[in-house]
Amino acid sequence: NAFTEKERGKHHLNGLLPVAVETMELQLKRELKNLRAKPDNLEKYVYLMEILGRNETLFYRLVVENIKECMPLVYTPTVGEACQKYSHIWSKPRGIYISIKDRGNVRKILQNWHTKDVKAIVFTDGERILGLGDLGVNGMGIPVGKLQLYSACAGIPPSQCLPVVIDNGTNTEEYLNDELYMGLRQKRSRGAEFEELIEEFMMAAQKMFGKSVLLQFEDFGNSTAFKLLNMTRDRFNTFNDDIQGTACVALGGIMSSLKVEKTPSKLADHKIVFLGAGEAGCGIGSLIAYAISKEDGITIEEARKNIWFIDSKGLITASRDQAKKLPHHKQEFAHDASAFEGPLDNLLDVIKAIKPTMLIGVSATPNAFTKKVCEYMAEINEVPIIFALSNPTHKCECSAQQAYDWTGGKCIFASGSPFGTITSHGKSFEPGQGNNAYIFPGLALGVIAAEAKKIPESLFYETAVCLANLVTGEDYARGSVYPPLEKIRHVSLEIAKQVAESCFKLGLARAKQPDEIEAWIRSKVTDFDY
DSSP, X not given: OOOOHHHHHHTTOTTTSOSOOOOHHHHXXXXXXXXXXXXXXXXXXXXXXXXXXXOHHHHHHHHHHTHHHHHHHHSTTHHHHHHHTHHHHOOSOOSEEEXXXXXXXXXXXXXXXXXXXXXXXXEEOSSSXXXXXXXXXXXXXXXXXXXXXXXXXXXXXXXXXXXXXXXXXXXXXXXXTOTTOOSOOSOOOOTHHHHHHHHHHHHHHHHHHOTTOEEEEOSOOHHHHHHHHHHHTTTSSEEEIIIIIHHHHHHHHHHHHTTSTTSOSSGGGOOEEEEOOSHHHHHHHHHHHXXXXXXXXXXXXXXXXXXEEEETTEEOBTTSTTGGGSOHHHHTTOBOOTTOOSOOSSHHHHHHHHOOSEEEEOSOOTTOSOHHHHHHHHHHOSSOEEEEOOSSGGGOSSOHHHHHHHTTTOOEEEESSOOOOEEETTEEEOOEEOOGGGTHHHHHHHHHHHTBSOOOHHHHHHHHHHHHHTOOHHHHHTTOSSOOGGGHHHHHHHHHXXXXXXXXXXXXXXXXXXXXXXXXXXXXXXXXXX
């Protein structure tokens, strides 16, 4: 309905549309009213996808202008439920589907995509979707949602983004027995066959879309994620958002927390306990160790000593049964615990022994941060730092309300999924969300602009520092160690500038270095207007 009278005549639309010529602002008003009338978040998600299907520009403008309201709908937590029901609410294909049966033909499949101007690919095998487990081909909702945030938060043109699902089966019986499930009806393929498919896909993507095409791993299982990243990180412009993006946003929040009064201001002076030792947790721990090493001039091994992990079997230690058989990413944090007395099988016993200044939850275990745990953290710290980062909301280790109530309102709290304004002990808090969307859109924009060869660990550290420096006194005053989501476009631009500058400095850029980097990056983004 926004076509002018002249345009209607030119395109033979007279009589096919109502006579009123509407502005985008009026269209947005209608869509927002209809969106808010939907009875639940899944219905809102479906409605937003319907808008996307009929008017892409309007969809993105709606999300951009209402990012705080829409981000939880197009991404976590709502996208989790949407993925669980993806085969049931599916309406049209988005992206590319590659199965284990397509080995040897991946390049031909990619050639079916409607454009060769692809700058960013997010791909998943659906094995570990958020904290929900193996969703198989239903995991496509995650790359779709992630790339929507590439565009909404950083202005990367949607036409340059390609979501991909690598379907190598699922081990979830519910889906294998569901007549509407759209993926392969077989147990997951593992080992060399699967790794060869990933290699073939990434090589084909480079040949099809150029050597600098960004290839982001998303929600692969713990048993494959670290190995695949290590196999590919030096040969492709690639990163794993669950390992590195989560680490980066968490480190940004942690570094921001160090500026709060009464917290130790040096990262090396903190003791940190993680509940959960999977991709997210070990990724965060590794980046914290990198930061300590860089800032204090010590070895990575020395930097790891105050970082402890609890997995499903208790505290990870060097003396634990079969410690040498632990995955490599856990072995790095298997410390000598002989100085501690008593059992170390549960979280409360561990924090009483270690006496951490920070407690970080990445376990997808709801209510794991109990009242006793939070109270003890407050007892031993003037300002305890508690990050409950598991997604979606119902998997969170504790709620914001619980954290503030149980620590007397004195903790620094951040979560993986959003919580609203909290009132506790006579104060109001707007806790920050450690949302990877603070990182991956700007990081993507920066490496796309620079035409990066690869993404080293130093870039994630520098990006975390950049994010922490964007937190203002006003943000701290409202109880947040992150900038407001309403400033996400500004945050993404600043991060993109930092990333691109680092790529040029490190000799990792294929693009020619511009005279004015901010204007150059701005020239590559879209503002979603008719």
